Amino acid sequence: MDNQIGNLHNAVSMRDARQTSTLAAQCDVRTLIDRFERFSGEDRAFAFRLLSKDRALMVFEGLDPALRSDLVKSLRHEEIAEHFEQMDPDDRVALIDELPAKVASRLLSGLSPEERALTARVAGYPLRSVGRRMSPEPVLLTEFMTADEALAQVRRHLEAETVYTLPVLDGQRGLVGVTSLRRVLASESSQTMSDVMDEPIFARAEEDAELVARRCADQGLLAMPIVDSEKRLVGILTIDDAHTILEEAESEDQARASASEPLRRPYLSTPVTSLVRSRIVWLLALALGATLTVQVLDSFEDTLEQMVVLALFVPLLIGTGGNTGNQAATTVTRALALGDAHPQDVGRIAIREAAVGVLLGFILGGLGCLLAGMVFEWRIGLVIGLTLLCICTLAATVGGLMPLAAKAIGADPAVFSNPFITTFVDAAGLVIYFLIAAAVFGL
Amino acid sequence: MDNQIGNLHNAVSMRDARQTSTLAAQCDVRTLIDRFERFSGEDRAFAFRLLSKDRALMVFEGLDPALRSDLVKSLRHEEIAEHFEQMDPDDRVALIDELPAKVASRLLSGLSPEERALTARVAGYPLRSVGRRMSPEPVLLTEFMTADEALAQVRRHLEAETVYTLPVLDGQRGLVGVTSLRRVLASESSQTMSDVMDEPIFARAEEDAELVARRCADQGLLAMPIVDSEKRLVGILTIDDAHTILEEAESEDQARASASEPLRRPYLSTPVTSLVRSRIVWLLALALGATLTVQVLDSFEDTLEQMVVLALFVPLLIGTGGNTGNQAATTVTRALALGDAHPQDVGRIAIREAAVGVLLGFILGGLGCLLAGMVFEWRIGLVIGLTLLCICTLAATVGGLMPLAAKAIGADPAVFSNPFITTFVDAAGLVIYFLIAAAVFGL
Incomplete structure (x- = not known):
C-alpha cells in the first residue's frame, strides 16, 4: 500500500497520465483524499482531472475547504461546475467564502434556481453561526x-x-x-x-x-x-x-493556547510563510510583554550586582510560576468548555485555585528551601522557598481567573490564557523575588 | 430559573425533603444533573433518594462515572440495584471499574443471568480498548x-x-x-x-x-x-x-500538555487535594529539570559577574524560546491527532519547522538587535539578535520533532511536549547565549 502511494506520487510528478489514473483508481477514497491534501497545487489539479467522475466528487467533497478553493481556482469553470451543483448547500457556502468574488458568482450563476435559493439562504446567516453550517432541507x-x-x-x-x-x-x-x-x-x-x-x-x-x-x-x-x-x-x-x-x-483553541493563529489548511499543505505569519504576531506581542521583565531586572540591577547568585535562580523561579499558572488556566478553560464550571462560579474557582497554589507553594518552596540552603547558604534557601510559595499562589490564582476574565469580556478563554499568564507571572514573580531577597539580606 | 436552582440548593442543605422533591421535579433533567455534579457527596445522596424513579435513573446515567460510584457507595444496596439492572452493559462496566470489589460483586450478583453475561463480555476486554465502550447487542x-x-x-x-x-x-x-x-x-x-x-x-x-x-x-x-x-x-x-x-x-491531552494529570471528575467536585496531586508530580519533575538552568548559569557565573547586564535578558530570551517551541509542538501534535501528518513525514516536518524557526529568528532577532543596541550598546544588540536567531531555530525544530519522538516510543505526544520542550530549550538557550556573549565580548 505504502509502495502504491509512493508510485502515485511519482506518476503525478512525472505527469504520467495513464499511470496516475490507474493508480488513483486502485486507492481507497480516504487514502486518495489524504494524498491530495499533500500534493502541491499543480500536482493536485493534474491528478484531479484524471479521476473518474464519482471519485472526483468524493475527493472534492473530502478535501479541506481551503484546498478545495485552490483546486477550483486552478481548474476551468466546466471542470468544476458539475461538482458544485452536487454539493450540499452548507459545503457550497463554505467554498464560496474561500473563493474570489468573481469565481464564486460565476459558479453560483450556473446553479439551478432551487439550489441557488438554498445556497443564498445558508449564506444569509452571520459568519460562525449555526445557520451557515446546517442542512437546509430536513424531512418535515x-x-x-x-x-x-x-x-x-x-x-x-x-x-x-x-x-x-x-x-x-x-x-x-x-x-x-x-x-x-x-x-x-x-x-x-x-x-x-x-x-x-x-x-x-x-x-x-x-x-x-x-x-x-x-x-x-x-x-x-x-x-x-x-x-x-x-x-x-x-x-x-x-x-x-x-x-x-x-x-x-x-x-x-489549541493553536490559540500555544499563542499561534489557527491554520486554515492541513499542516503539510500550509506554506512555510503562512506558518510564520500564524506565529510571528503572537511572538512579537509576547516579546513586547517580556520587555517588562528586562525593566524589572534593570531596576534591581544594583541588587544583582551585589549578589550575582540571585540571577542563577531566575529561570527556575519564573519557569515554575509559568507552569503553575498554565496548569490552573488549562484546567479552568477546559471546565468552562465542558460546562463543568460557569462564570458565576468565579468565587469558588478563586478560592480553590488559591488553596491549590498555597499547597503547591508549600511543597515546592519547602523542597527548594532545603536544597538551595544545602548547596548555597540558608538565607538563599529562605529566599527561594518564600519566593516559590508566593509565586505558586499568585500563578494558580491568576491562572484560574484569567479564562473567566477573558470570557467576561467576550474573548475566547483560550486566547488569553497561557502565554499571557506566563508573561504576567514572570514579571510579577521577579518583583516578588527581589523584594524578598532585599528583605532577607537587608540590602 | 437561576433562582429555582438556588432554592434547590438551599432546600438540600437544609435537608427539607418536601421542598427538595418539589423543586427537583420542576427542573429539567440536564440542569438537575449539572446541579448534582456540584453537590457534596452527602447532599447528593440525600437529594437522589427524593427523585422520582424515572428521573433517578436519568440523573444516575447522566452523572460522571466517578460521581456515580460515590453515589453507589453512599446508598443502600436496594436503592441502587434496580438502576444498575437498567444500565447499558458498557456503562455498567465503567461503574464497576470505579467501585470497591465487594460492592461491585454484590451488584453484579443481583443481575439477571443475561445481563450478567453481557457485562462480563464487555468487562473482558483490555482497559482503554473499544470493546469496553461498545454496546454488545446490535440489531443483526x-x-x-x-x-x-x-x-x-x-x-x-x-x-x-x-x-x-x-x-x-x-x-x-x-x-x-x-x-x-x-x-x-x-x-x-x-x-x-x-x-x-x-x-x-x-x-x-x-x-x-x-x-x-x-x-x-x-x-x-x-x-x-x-x-x-x-x-x-x-x-x-x-x-x-x-x-x-x-x-x-x-x-x-489538554491536561497533559499543560503538565498536569487529567482529573477523574468534574472540576468543581474535585477536592482541592486531588487538584494538588494532579499537578505536583509534574511540577516537581519540571523543577528538577529546571535545576539544569541553575547549573548552566552557575558555570557562567564569572561571565555574569563581569557583565550583570547579561542577566537582564535571561527571562525574555528563554521565554521567547519556550513560546516558539510550544507553537511548533502544538501545531505538530494537532496535525498528528487529526491525521494531517504521520510519523513517516519526520523529514518534511523537520525541514519545515527549521525553516519557520530561521525566519522567526531573523525577524525577532533583527528587532531585538535594533532595540537592545539602541537602549544598551551595539554589542549587546548583536548578542541578543544572534541568540534569538539560534534559539528560535532550535526551539521550532525541537518543538516540531518532540511529538514525533514521543509517538515513536509509544508515548502520548501531548505528554511529552510543551513543558519538556520549554525546560530543554531554556537550558540549551542559556548555553548558546553565554557562548555568543563570550565570543562577542572576547571574555
Missing part, C-alpha cells in the same frame, strides 16, 4: 400525520441529509416537537405524531455554531433542528457536521 | 434477508442502542457488510441485504478506544461495528459513545 412531518403517513413521507425523502431525527411542525412551519424514525416505526400505524414526539431540543440559526454543536454532541443527539427567531424550522444540524465544527474549534 | 441482519425481513427484524429490536446502522452477517456471525435503515427503506421489498450493503468499515474490540472513536467520527459514521479477531461481530460503537470517548481524550 406535521403534528397530525399518522405514523404510516410519516413513514411514507420519510420514504419520499430518503436523499435528505438525515432521516433519523424528524422535526414535527404545526401548520405555520413552527417547530412543535421532535421524533425519530425509530419511534415512528415503534408506533401504531394510526398514532399521530403529536403522540410520539418529544419537546424539541433546538437552536436558533443565529447562535454560535460551536455552542450549538457542543450541545448537540453532549446530549447525544443525532441531529438538532434549527429555527428562526419565530421558531419556524429553517434547517437541521447533523451530528457529523457538529463533529466537524467541534474539531475545528478544538484546533483553534 | 444476515446477507440473505430481504428488505422486508430486515425491516421486520429492526422492528423487533427497536430498543437496541442503534437501529440506524445495521451490520450484515454470514452464517457464522462473520461481518460481511454494513447497511443502514435508510437503505433498507429505499430497497425493493424482495432485495436481499447482500445487494444493499457496503464493504464494512469496522474495528477490532481490542483496538484503542480513542483511535476507533476518531475513525468513527471522522468518517461521519453513526456507528461502527466491532468484531473479534476472527471478524465475528461482537458489538457496535455508536457516535454518541464515540463523542464521549473523544471528549475524555481531549481533556486528557
